[in-house]
Amino acid sequence: MRFDLLNKSRRGEAGGALCSAAAIAVAMMLGSAPLAQAADWSVAAVPSVLQTKALTEADGDADADDPSVFIHPTDPARSLIVAAAKKGGILVYGLDGQVVQALDVADGGRINNVDVLYGFPLADGSPADLVVASDRGLDIIRVYRIDGDAAAPLTEITDPAGPRAFPSRNTADGSAVEDNPVDDQNTVYGLTTWHDKAGGNAWVVGTQRHQPTVGIFKLEARDGGVVAAVLDHAFSAPTEHAGQSLWQENDDNPLLDFSPQFEGVVVDRTTGMIYAGQEDVGIWAVPVTGGEPVLGYETRGSAESSFHNPDSVIARDVEGLTIYYAADGTRYLLASSQGGAHGDKLKPDAPYHDSFVAFSLDAGLTPLGSFHVAATGDRDAAQESDGSDVISVGLPGFENGVFIAQDGYAGDLNNLDGELASTGFKFVDWAEIAKSFTPPLAVTPTGWDPRQ
Numbered sequence: 001m002r003f004d005l006l007n008k009s010r011r012g013e014a015g016g017a018l019c020s021a022a023a024i025a026v027a028m029m030l031g032s033a034p035l036a037q038a039a040d041w042s043v044a045a046v047p048s049v050l051q052t053k054a055l056t057e058a059d060g061d062a063d064a065d066d067p068s069v070f071i072h073p074t075d076p077a078r079s080l081i082v083a084a085a086k087k088g089g090i091l092v093y094g095l096d097g098q099v100v101q102a103l104d105v106a107d108g109g110r111i112n113n114v115d116v117l118y119g120f121p122l123a124d125g126s127p128a129d130l131v132v133a134s135d136r137g138l139d140i141i142r143v144y145r146i147d148g149d150a151a152a153p154l155t156e157i158t159d160p161a162g163p164r165a166f167p168s169r170n171t172a173d174g175s176a177v178e179d180n181p182v183d184d185q186n187t188v189y190g191l192t193t194w195h196d197k198a199g200g201n202a203w204v205v206g207t208q209r210h211q212p213t214v215g216i217f218k219l220e221a222r223d224g225g226v227v228a229a230v231l232d233h234a235f236s237a238p239t240e241h242a243g244q245s246l247w248q249e250n251d252d253n254p255l256l257d258f259s260p261q262f263e264g265v266v267v268d269r270t271t272g273m274i275y276a277g278q279e280d281v282g283i284w285a286v287p288v289t290g291g292e293p294v295l296g297y298e299t300r301g302s303a304e305s306s307f308h309n310p311d312s313v314i315a316r317d318v319e320g321l322t323i324y325y326a327a328d329g330t331r332y333l334l335a336s337s338q339g340g341a342h343g344d345k346l347k348p349d350a351p352y353h354d355s356f357v358a359f360s361l362d363a364g365l366t367p368l369g370s371f372h373v374a375a376t377g378d379r380d381a382a383q384e385s386d387g388s389d390v391i392s393v394g395l396p397g398f399e400n401g402v403f404i405a406q407d408g409y410a411g412d413l414n415n416l417d418g419e420l421a422s423t424g425f426k427f428v429d430w431a432e433i434a435k436s437f438t439p440p441l442a443v444t445p446t447g448w449d450p451r452q
Helices: 015-030 430-435
Strands: 004-006 043-047 067-070 080-084 090-093 099-103 111-121 127-135 140-146 154-156 188-196 201-208 213-222 226-236 262-268 273-278 282-287 294-298 318-325 331-337 355-360 366-374 388-391 402-407 424-429
Touching: 043 430, 067 111, 067 127, 067 402, 080 111, 080 127, 099 154, 111 213, 127 188, 140 188, 140 226, 188 273, 201 226, 201 262, 201 273, 213 262, 213 273, 262 331, 273 318, 282 318, 331 388, 402 430, 424 430
Parallel strands: 043 366, 067 388, 111 188, 188 262, 262 318, 318 388
Antiparallel strands: 004 226, 067 080, 080 090, 090 099, 111 127, 127 140, 140 154, 188 201, 201 213, 213 226, 262 273, 273 282, 282 294, 318 331, 331 355, 355 366, 388 402, 402 424
């Protein structure tokens, strides 16, 4: 398996050597960790502590998707959760789960993913904490300044003269075409950020909906206090896996319906390694500065295609990715094993759907165990989860750190008792997750600073 490097000319004659060296480095890092034996795999039930009010069409057609935690620089109690709400724009929550601010987007806008980036230098030299968001509806990367002391914390500072994220697209025959109307929604989709202060760059990694493409952008500070995301380089993944065309569509049978797209993506802040989830295929790894990604872990695939991997513990789709950073340097990659579409009443690969898998990043992508956010009291389970975020820092009400997951079926206490058009977020005590593993995962609520 390999990625094709796009825009090689921007990287100069050393591009080929860079790709080869990076591919070797990634392969060595991932090692040859075996797949877990699914027959022996269990999924622990972990309760949530808090849930947000369910969003429905009545809330301005808001639809919860991807959360990101903002740590206040001086007062942990004023930390915030910034969340994508698609046509509902961006919602900012307090640690009590109540909405602090709601930001609309322009007509046609649709916020899909968000991420927090600390200490970005604006054109006048002043540092700013930012929220970066993918606007799938208009194919732009939006930037907001965040002030944790303000009554309305977010202020948009996107340069209106900034470029589209993905002005071109791929076709099923493998060719790239410039004709990419925004209405077709082959637009910016998944998103993450990394401020590489040592290297002097603020990176944005954005995936392209319906496409096998991952774009790596640089944030540019421009006069007037505005910021733009400009494409630096991009990668295109294979569109066939184990003999299965990922362009194949089937409206009648979800097990024969495929897409080459990525959504979930995260950058390891300690190494600069991108982990990107190609939904039907698995998790790829590549340095943010360029190279050939390596497929580190496959999904279970589809039982009715040539790609079926019964030893995997991730049911397609693989969705939200986030990393837990312990104070001693231990890192866990958490991946949403979403499974089949609940609206079609398709629940393949129980118990792997609606779960989250934890991987060790200290020994390649080694799966350590799984959990699901279970129903408890008047709080329903987290189902068909898209985006998630985890923070190891202790916060008021979450002294052990917190895991926040989107719930695609908010209010469904009976687990798929009819299709619900409501979504929300679940807050989970990290210690509850950690102790559900054998041996337990690390819990280090002090000693790691996300601003560094």
